[in-house]
Amino acid sequence: MPAGQDFPAFPYAPYGVQQDFMQSLYSCLQEGGIGLFESPTGTGKTLSLLCSVLQWLQDANNAAAADVPQGDLMPANEAEPDWMRQQATEHVQQANACRAAKQILLDMTQKRAESHFGRRHRPSAKSPHQGAVDSGDVCGDPDDENFLLDDAGGQASMRSLLNNSDASSSDSDTAQESVPPSRKRIQVFFCSRTHSQLSQVMAEVGRTPFKESLSFVPLGSRKALCINAGVQKLGTVARMNERCLELQKPKAKKRDSTGDRKQTSKSSPGCPYLKASSKRAQQLKEEMLKEVLDVEDLAARGQQHRSCPYYATRHALPEADVVLLPYSSLTTQASREAVGINLQGAVVIVDEAHNLVDAVGSAHSAQVSLSQLQASEAQLAAYLTHFRQRLSPSNTQQLNILVLVVTLLAKVLLKPAAAQQSRLDSTAAASSTCSIQLLNHFLFEHGLDNINMFRIVRFMKESKLLFKVSGHYEHQLTKAARCPAPFSTQTPQVCIPAIDEEGSGLSALHATVAFIGALTDDAADGRILIDLQQGTLKYLLLNPAAHFAQVVEETHALVLASGTLSPLPLLQRQLFPHHPLSRLHTFTCGHVVPASRLLLLPLPCGPTGLGLDLRHATRSRPGMMDELGRLLMNICQAVPQGVVAFAPSFAYIAQLHQHWQASGLWDRLSAKKVTFVEPRTAAAVATCLQEYSAAALATAAPPASGWAGQSGALLLCVVGGRLSEGINFGDGLGRAVVMLGLPFPNPMDIELKEHMRYLDGLSATPATSSEAQVSARSQQTAGQQYYEELCMKAVNQCIGRVIRHQNDWAAVLLADARWSQSVDSHGRGSSSLLNQLPAWMLPHLADFGPLPPLGCPLLVRPARDARREAAILFNSPTQTYLDVPARFCRDMALTRGLSVQNKTSSPAKDSAKSSVETGLKLFSDGKFRDALQYFESAMQAGPSDDEARAALYNSACAHAKLKQWQPATDAVRKAVNDYQLRLTVAIKDADLEQLRETREWLDALDTMRGGLSSRSVAGLRAEAKAPFRLARILTFQGLFAGAAIGLVISSTRLFAALTGQAGAPDTIETARNFGINLVGAVLLAFLLRRDLTSQSKDRRTVEREEAFARLQVSIGDRVLP
Structure with a gap:
């Protein structure tokens, strides 16, 4: 070496x-x-x-x-490697075989050329097509010979020679x-x-x-x-x-x-x-x-x-x-x-190989739509009709079989969803309109099992069917546009089928031929996805290794x-x-960048201490979106130039954008940095990136709207979008990259579920691959590993957008509570998520030491040392940083290993309002005991009713966080009874959720005079289970009253019409109005009764649960509450 x-x-x-x-x-x-x-x-x-x-x-x-x-x-004892000698031998054998085959074909061609290409095309009577050719009419078919299928089974080679x-x-x-x-x-x-x-x-x-x-x-x-x-x-x-x-x-x-070919002086001009x-x-x-x-x-x-x-x-x-x-x-x-x-x-070198698996999968997967199948069927039928007299018997037979195959495939998508659903294989996954079937089962189910697909594929390849049929179709369209009159007497729906843009010409045949070719794959390597709603058939490759094995072996x-x-x-x-x-x-x-220029930091919680639970079920909660907004606001204040944040989807970015605009957070972000959102269209991405670059690097003049007070830019991108891969966010374009959550794919996606099921099936067969066994890593199955690794692959691509050269510097921030589960007590990665990050990044993982319960050691830092610490971390001039507002200062350090001790002084005698505000800051920091001291100080400072109500209620929340149930209950009761706190506030507050389940709370409900009895509270809890039911009941009651009044009036008018009184209205119209009012009243009565019954049932359930909660259980000598 x-x-x-x-x-x-x-x-x-x-x-x-x-x-x-x-x-x-x-x-x-x-x-x-x-x-x-x-x-x-x-x-x-x-x-x-x-x-x-x-x-x-x-x-x-x-x-x-x-x-x-x-x-x-x-090795010293060999003149050249075995693989080189084997390669040379194989090439010699291949060249000899080619020369021998070519000589045989030439001999056969000389003997059979006359019989095969001469006599077969000498009919005793001219066909209509031949007459058109001989007459030399401009709308005839002089070029039909170019579109005639080559004979399969060896004849193609002879014709070519x-x-x-x-x-x-x-x-x-x-x-x-x-x-x-x-x-x-x-x-x-x-x-x-x-x-x-x-x-x-x-x-x-x-x-x-x-x-x-x-x-x-x-x-x-x-x-x-x-x-x-x-x-x-x-x-x-x-x-x-x-x-x-x-x-x-x-x-x-x-x-x-006579039917003999005329010898022309020269061949086609060609290229x-x-x-x-x-x-x-x-x-x-x-x-x-x-x-x-x-x-x-x-x-x-x-x-x-x-x-x-x-x-x-x-x-x-x-x-x-x-x-x-x-x-x-x-x-x-x-x-x-x-x-x-x-x-x-x-030797094969594949650079940028992270997309190789997707490239292999897409190259061997195939999808065809119903319109493409119908277009292909029409083209094939028209071609067969036009050339039936000229095709060889074998080509005619294979073409008829191919038309049958296309027809049967089209029928699959024409079947009703219910019928399709009832025939699913027991191992197949399905929804109402989309189903997965095993390849063999698909062939048997739809009558394709007795057709030799391999022979069909070979026929299409040897006869050059794809280009011949599509070329004939395009030629016919051109002639129809040039000479419409002669075609009006024929059958245009056969010769020139009407085909929409999706299924036009070559694209429809390409899709059909590709799908039929996919049906020859190994049955274990793929599945057939039938989507009746979209009208598509898709061959889904599950084992790309089967098609890449030849490259590996050779x-x-x-x-x-x-x-x-x-x-x-x-x-x-x-x-x-x-x-x-x-x-x-x-x-x-490893990277050439020094350790001081890169920070990898998991962020399990936000600025207020709220854990960042960004799972799909919880990430859209208003409180969670507010916390993400505050998080980005703090990052934008701490980080200069460009900040790039990645979210799991366009839908979630739109949701965040809408919520932040309503709450005012978007305006605050825009006041700090110029904000951009990745557009959905490819054409707009380049413009967005150009504008972001100018704002991040401050290389362009502010627009008419002004960038006054703004420093740098914030770009919200989508994981898997156009900006998440292949884009250079080096230097000032990406001083921080923020992952907002973990981009796990949709677990209900039918293709993903089938892929996971396939991998789990491999792991159940030890002979298939020892690597497919259940991982020792947290005992995940192969399918679960695949699901997690798909997420981490997307994460790695996103965070790889920054640090592009030796002198670059940036921070990689992973905002999600699940990252903290991957950190051990020493701040190092210990489980699967962090271990799947790029190995060169792991040495830069921040070593926090023991973290405080709600510590988030990057986003906020002591204002006095903010500039100095920023310079230490980023090696950047300190004047590029702005001080962080004092209300966010807690437990923060920008340098790894820097521990900040915020000692809380004893509460001094101060006004009730300032004591409550100080207590609220401490409460948001997680310092609940210190916050209680300030709330108690506020109660001793002669507070107003509003200040006392705030102090008591927040002290109740602090006691609840400390699991001190009785003091918490007493504080709420005092706030309700003495200072007019609405009990509904306490019932709906998430901070008191655990308190509301305790015996102390249930016993105190009847003693709270907040205008609600325990029965009223039970009613509120019952209504919380169906928040729109009360509105429906009130609406139905009003509509029912109106229908009843209308029914009485129409009854009176109908009686007058039937008895023939003077000035009576029209009988038919009055009867119709009476029927409408009657039906409406009956329907509204039914709906109203349904909601009232549901309301009563829920209330009884809540009351029974509260009664059971008050029971005492005796176990021996012990009485448990």
Whole structure:
């Protein structure tokens, strides 16, 4: 293994963490296998990756070229590694097999060409379609031959070879995509998520000497590399692929009157860039191999040479040392084969790998809607009708079966929900309109079990059905728009089916073909989600490892790297279940930032001491939202420049925003910092981020509304939103990042529940994977671990937005009481949540020492030392901080390990009002005994009625917090009887909740003269169970009275009409009014009786509970209250 000086390509002296990273990666590549490398953003991860990987590649190439032992790279008794010799042997065998197969196909083609392509198309009488072609009518079908399905089962290859004999090699896609020659050296495939990230990688390569000694080829889709304007304007990748392949085919040959093909003078013009001279194509290829070009540079060079850069990369691929590609090209076998990637013995580096599992899952999942199925069915039926006389018998048969499959799938979504629900498998999870079914059960249930799906998929691939049928559909639409008259006599609903935008053309067939292909997956690896409300069928992949296994098996080394891969067990379980984590090469790099510049701090409570219970059921309580607002207000006062807060969802942010606006907290936040909320639309995100950056860094002039008095900015973001990943909140853009709660996914989500059930099923089968067993960590099942790890993965992405380089500084604040359950008595992480944070952050966890019961040691600090302590923590000029209001000063320290002793002096003789206010501050701080002294002092200072009422009531609350039930009860009784405190206040106060359940309280209720007897109190408690019932009763009573009056009046008028009295109203109209009043009165009477009965029942229940609470129980000689 090389020492530090053996990485000479590193452009400057590496930090210790960078040196360790490169040495560990070099060792992993030398040994082979799987490596998981975690390096925080700002530590030069990409450059360290490149220098280590390319140094190893260069050493391996040099050793192989010299044909001598590689020292540290291989054992001394071997000339070259076994995997290299095996790779070379396999390439030789593959090339020989390809040459033999091609010769056989050529021989067969020469013998069968006449019979297969000549005589079969010589009918004795012309069909209507042929007549249109021969007549040369502009609205005929001269190009139908281009849309005719290739014959499956080997005939496709023969047709392709025959076409190749008629056209130049540049016209043929088969020639362009032939098997590449065997590699002479090891290849490295460097993958990242997007082309822009790969462009950054290429820029880093340009800083190293490897740009001269190694060759680099970027791979991209036609969307990124195509330079044909006519193809580019099609927009979607699928349409561009289809058009590109069409341009490479020879023009369809017309037939003469005998049915024989006419020999044309030249083939289709095709793509001018693909038909470029071999000299220009070779020049473009050589420039690509000699220089470091990204896809944008390559497209520009293609324009310059007027040669196709897409196929230039394909030709250069076998000769490249390093291939750069988005990892969407790596996730499926079909995409690897389409590009020509051979992973045997290669090294695969996946940067930004935290999204790799999602990419594999989305690539192999499939969803199709009812409209898309119906559109596909119509297109297939129209195609079959149009080409029935020209299709081979086997193609006709398979096409009919495919139409049947699509029809049966559409019928699934047309079934009533009740019928669908009654047929669910016993292991399936379901709701009223959404259900999950096992794959085999789905096939049996809907009559698809007797159809060979594998044969259907093979037929669609070999016949190129996707592009042929959709191309014919688009061609028919174009002809209908150009020549509507001839089509009016045909059946347009068959030839040109009406299809909406969602299911139009190629997209509908793509979705249908993808879903049918998913039905061939292993039954244990996925489920079928049937959503009758949305009208969709979805194949949900539960085991991405099954589709990623080929990559793992073929490569010499597979390295996943990212700034945040944690939690690693989740990644291992999803991609490498048969490789225990202990057998993987893992490396977690520390950060280059000094310890004094980062603070990781859990916040279990808010500024008033209220515990931050941010579970879904409690986070929307008004008191909890107020506490979060006060928390952010304090953070904004303590932290300069930018503060970024992440909430679990857009809905919760909207709820907080609305509540804070109503309470005035939003105005207070806006007065301190310019406030922003992440928009839902992608177009508005960039504008929001730009405005936030300007406000946080104060680089822009204040808007017309003014920023007077504001310092920095506050940005509310959504976990999993566009601002939670890939955005740089370094330096002043993110001096603090605040997690408001824990973003656990919805536990009722049907896909999540099925995934958890699947993982629990694996853990019940020990032979499947030893890593899937129930974790020793708090005895969680595999499904529960997965649920928790999904949450922590989202948290890690959010908090990784800050600390982007060595000189950066920030605080990471975790606002939720559940974080405190992960801290032991010494302030260190002890359980699952904190241990799943990035390992490089854990050393920065604040060491509080023993915390006070309600201590929150960051947000508030002693005003006298606030500026000095802020400077110690953040290494920032002290003048950037503002003093915190005195009412918030308690138990706070901004530096780790700083303990603040706020000694409470004895209450001095003061006015009753000031004593009550001081007591309230102490009460909010959790100092209940000290607060009692001030409340008692207030009662001795000659208080007014209002002051005495406040002192007594708050002393009752303090006694209740200390579990002193009798003094608390006496204080409430005195406040009610002597100072007109309303008893309802005490009944509804959360601070007295435990007091109201005690015997002392129940006994004292009858002695309180607050205008309520114990029966009245029971009535209030009963009404609290149904808060809107009393309003309904009053409403129903009023409406019933009105209906009764109307009934009496209409009865009198009806009697007059029936007896024929003079001036009597119309009988029919009067009878109708009488009926309406009668029905209304009966309905209102029923509703009123229902609510009165419920009210009486609840009141009796409350009275019985209170009576039982007063009973005494005798156990031996003891009497228990």
